[in-house]
Amino acid sequence: MTTIPHPFDQALVLESSAPGHFRGHTSPAYWNMVGPFGGITAATVLRAILLHPDRLGDPLSLTVNYAGALSTGPFTVQATPVRTNRSTQHWNVSILQTGAQGEQVVTTTATAVTAVRRETWSLADVAMPEVPTPEQLDAYPAAPGIEWFNRYDIRPVTGALPRQWNGQGDSSLSQVWMRDNPARPLDFCALAALADVFFPRVWLRRAVHVPAGTVSITVYFHASPAQLQATGTGHVLGQARAQEFRNGFFDQTVQLWSESGTMLATSHQIVYYKE
Amino acid sequence: MTTIPHPFDQALVLESSAPGHFRGHTSPAYWNMVGPFGGITAATVLRAILLHPDRLGDPLSLTVNYAGALSTGPFTVQATPVRTNRSTQHWNVSILQTGAQGEQVVTTTATAVTAVRRETWSLADVAMPEVPTPEQLDAYPAAPGIEWFNRYDIRPVTGALPRQWNGQGDSSLSQVWMRDNPARPLDFCALAALADVFFPRVWLRRAVHVPAGTVSITVYFHASPAQLQATGTGHVLGQARAQEFRNGFFDQTVQLWSESGTMLATSHQIVYYKE
Numbered sequence: 001m002t003t004i005p006h007p008f009d010q011a012l013v014l015e016s017s018a019p020g021h022f023r024g025h026t027s028p029a030y031w032n033m034v035g036p037f038g039g040i041t042a043a044t045v046l047r048a049i050l051l052h053p054d055r056l057g058d059p060l061s062l063t064v065n066y067a068g069a070l071s072t073g074p075f076t077v078q079a080t081p082v083r084t085n086r087s088t089q090h091w092n093v094s095i096l097q098t099g100a101q102g103e104q105v106v107t108t109t110a111t112a113v114t115a116v117r118r119e120t121w122s123l124a125d126v127a128m129p130e131v132p133t134p135e136q137l138d139a140y141p142a143a144p145g146i147e148w149f150n151r152y153d154i155r156p157v158t159g160a161l162p163r164q165w166n167g168q169g170d171s172s173l174s175q176v177w178m179r180d181n182p183a184r185p186l187d188f189c190a191l192a193a194l195a196d197v198f199f200p201r202v203w204l205r206r207a208v209h210v211p212a213g214t215v216s217i218t219v220y221f222h223a224s225p226a227q228l229q230a231t232g233t234g235h236v237l238g239q240a241r242a243q244e245f246r247n248g249f250f251d252q253t254v255q256l257w258s259e260s261g262t263m264l265a266t267s268h269q270i271v272y273y274k275e
Numbered sequence: 276m277t278t279i280p281h282p283f284d285q286a287l288v289l290e291s292s293a294p295g296h297f298r299g300h301t302s303p304a305y306w307n308m309v310g311p312f313g314g315i316t317a318a319t320v321l322r323a324i325l326l327h328p329d330r331l332g333d334p335l336s337l338t339v340n341y342a343g344a345l346s347t348g349p350f351t352v353q354a355t356p357v358r359t360n361r362s363t364q365h366w367n368v369s370i371l372q373t374g375a376q377g378e379q380v381v382t383t384t385a386t387a388v389t390a391v392r393r394e395t396w397s398l399a400d401v402a403m404p405e406v407p408t409p410e411q412l413d414a415y416p417a418a419p420g421i422e423w424f425n426r427y428d429i430r431p432v433t434g435a436l437p438r439q440w441n442g443q444g445d446s447s448l449s450q451v452w453m454r455d456n457p458a459r460p461l462d463f464c465a466l467a468a469l470a471d472v473f474f475p476r477v478w479l480r481r482a483v484h485v486p487a488g489t490v491s492i493t494v495y496f497h498a499s500p501a502q503l504q505a506t507g508t509g510h511v512l513g514q515a516r517a518q519e520f521r522n523g524f525f526d527q528t529v530q531l532w533s534e535s536g537t538m539l540a541t542s543h544q545i546v547y548y549k550e
Contacts, residue, residue, distance in 0.1 A: 060524060061491045061545050063338040065386050067358040067365040082369075083342040083381045088490065088547075090342040090384055092367070094357075106358045109365055109386050111340050113490055113545075117522040120550055125447050125480065126518045172400050205398065215363065215388055216336045218493045220545045222521045243401045243530065244538040246497045247392040249335060251541050253528065255518065263519040266526050268543050270336050270388075270495045272363075275395055 006184045007151055008193070011040050012047045014077060022048050022077040026070055030148040035069030037148035038214045039193030045093045045110045046192050048079040055081070056089040057116040058225060059188045063218040064110045071097060075107070087116040117224065128257040131157045134177040134235040152197055153181040155235070161199055162207040169207035172242035174198055183233035186264075188221060191228065194236055194256060195219045195267035201242035201252050202273045210274045215249070217269040223262065231258040248272060281459045282426055283468070286315050287322045289352060297323050297352040301345055305423040310344030312423035313489045314468030320368045320385045321467050323354040330356070331364040332391035333500060334463045338493045339385045346372060350382070362391040392499065403532040406432045409452040409510040427472055428456040430510070436474055437482040444482035447517035449473055458508035461539075463496060466503065469511055469531060470494045470542035476517035476527050477548045485549045490524070492544040498537065506533040523547060 011027035030040040042064045049055060076096045083090045095108035137155035159174030178197055180190060200212035223231075237257045242250045254267040286302035305315035317339045324330060351371045358365045370383035412430035434449030453472055455465060475487035498506075512532045517525045529542040 061340070063386060063491070063493060065336070065365050065388060068360065082384060085343065090340055090381070092384060106365070109357060109367060111338060111384050111386055111491075113340060115490075115524070117524070120523050120548070121481070121520070122522055123480065123520045125516070125520065205400065206396065215390075216338070216386075216493075218338060218491075218543060220524075220526045220543070222519045222524075222526075224522065241400070243541050244497045245396070245398045245400065246538070247397055247499065248395050249390070249392070249495075249497075251495045251497075253541075253543075263521070266518050266528075266543075268493060268495070268528075268541075273395070 006180070006182065008180055008184055008190060012044055012189060014047055014051060016051065020052055020079045022051065023074060024077060025074050026072050028147065029151060032146065032148055038066060038217065039196035040148065041066065041070070041095070041108055042196060042217060042219070043189040043193040044077060045095065045108065046112070046189050048077040048093060049091050049112055049114065050188065052079050052081065055114060056084055057087065057114040059112065059221045060115040061113040061218070061220055062110065062192060063216065064108060065216045066214055067109055068105065068107045070095065070107045073097070089114045124263055126255060126263065128237060128261040129175060129239065131175055131237065137177060151181055152178055154178045154197065159204055162203065165207055165209045167206060167208050169205045172201040172205040174204060174240045176238050177235040178238055179233065179235045185233055186228045186231045186236070188228065191221065191256065191265050192219050194238060195254055195265060197238065198240040198252065198254065200271055200273060201240065202245060202250055205242060205245065212271055212273040215270050215272050217267065219265055219267045221265050223264040227262055227264065231264065234259040236264065281455070281457065283455055283459055283465060287319055287464060289322055289326060291326065295327055295354045297326065298349060299352060300349050301347050303422065304426060307421065307423055313341060313492065314471035315423065316341065316345070316370070316383055317471060317492060317494070318464040318468040319352060320370065320383065321387070321464050323352040323368060324366050324387055324389065325463065327354050327356065330389060331359055332362065332389040334387065334496045335390040336388040336493070336495055337385065337467060338491065339383060340491045341489055342384055343380065343382045345370065345382045348372070364389045399538055401530060401538065403512060403536040404450060404514065406450055406512065412452060426456055427453055429453045429472065434479055437478065440482055440484045442481060442483050444480045447476040447480040449479060449515045451513050452510040453513055454508065454510045460508055461503045461506045461511070463503065466496065466531065466540050467494050469513060470529055470540060472513065473515040473527065473529065475546055475548060476515065477520060477525055480517060480520065487546055487548040490545050490547050492542065494540055494542045496540050498539040502537055502539065506539065509534040511539065
């Protein structure tokens, strides 16, 4: 019997060529329109950190800047622990590709913090909204031409993709249940990718379809490995909204809860839009 | 007549020793308890970018990671534009100090995006809350021993520093009017620093005074230079709240508006706390 790896794991295969240097390859399964899905790039950055032999602790904070779209083909990830403290470690990460003239092109920059965490007083200050269960909702149909979207089971509660691009949008809030498709046990990399699943808020707020793309995303991880493991292959409730649309860029705030109501991560991004 | 520079400008003096290399010195005027106020460090990172001769556009996004406290004394800022696109530019920045054995110590890592922006459809999706004017409110008194705090005129609307550390906190929300003290015309560096003015949410939510410090902060700039100029020396309304306190770290979301109700910036940070 041969086990075929999950497409997410296939996309994140990294081969170490030197300490902190990894070789990967873009995945057609997570292709967006002009490059990879931003979430798979964020997950790739995090995977490089998690594979590094000198890593201390679990992901706490991750910022990924999309400097340029990756081209189809191989890429190099460089992950460097630039400072290791007693319980936190600071990372610089870059993704590079070889350009047409053989030059090294930076496609992605990133920083991250990993941390050894211990139990303290804790409190959830934003409760999960009351929403129908995933079983009560329909998933989006397949999206021809946006391949990565078909790697997710996404069930909108509110703020679904506009059915009519009529300029009559009135809110930037989306709440969706989501998980990998096929289902896959949740881990830090999958959680980082889920933080970027939301379609551009400008589409929803305006009900106008304009070009848009993430420039920079930050994810704060609140869940422990045990809490991720407890989530298993269950759905994650994602909530996204914009705060300000201004002259070509809007921001988005995101919360991600497990089905049992545990805040797994919070995230933010700044997104380019046209017109 | 001699004009004495504003303490903020004194703290941000950077001398260029080589392209993208700057030499600065920590400022006693912005000293916190075991290092500089995080906001002055964020402003220093941004200042280095703004001084770089190859810079394209204005600040859009800034992430600063506090790897370790700076010691009193000189430091070096290295700011590198790692990728320049048609209208965006991606920056890597580090602050370094010389350690006891003469070694170079990374105290701060950062990434940023600058962008040339043009007018598009725009919309404020989070209105400024209705609050009393700054003139109707009292500023915090001077804080002996927390010198940076005395560089700000901060007038709490709600969520002031607890008067009694009695464990009876019930909200993490603060709204405050704030500006430099003495007043100083607002610019991108001052705005970056203002994003970090809020005392730790864990103090407010618990009304318990525990050690806490920012690990990583991200600022998204929405204002244009003209909008900052229009704000002048007016107060800025800052709103901060936490979303999740978990096992040694909490997150904080921040909005900053001008007195006229313009969203100037949104910001987020992840903060270490003890116990």
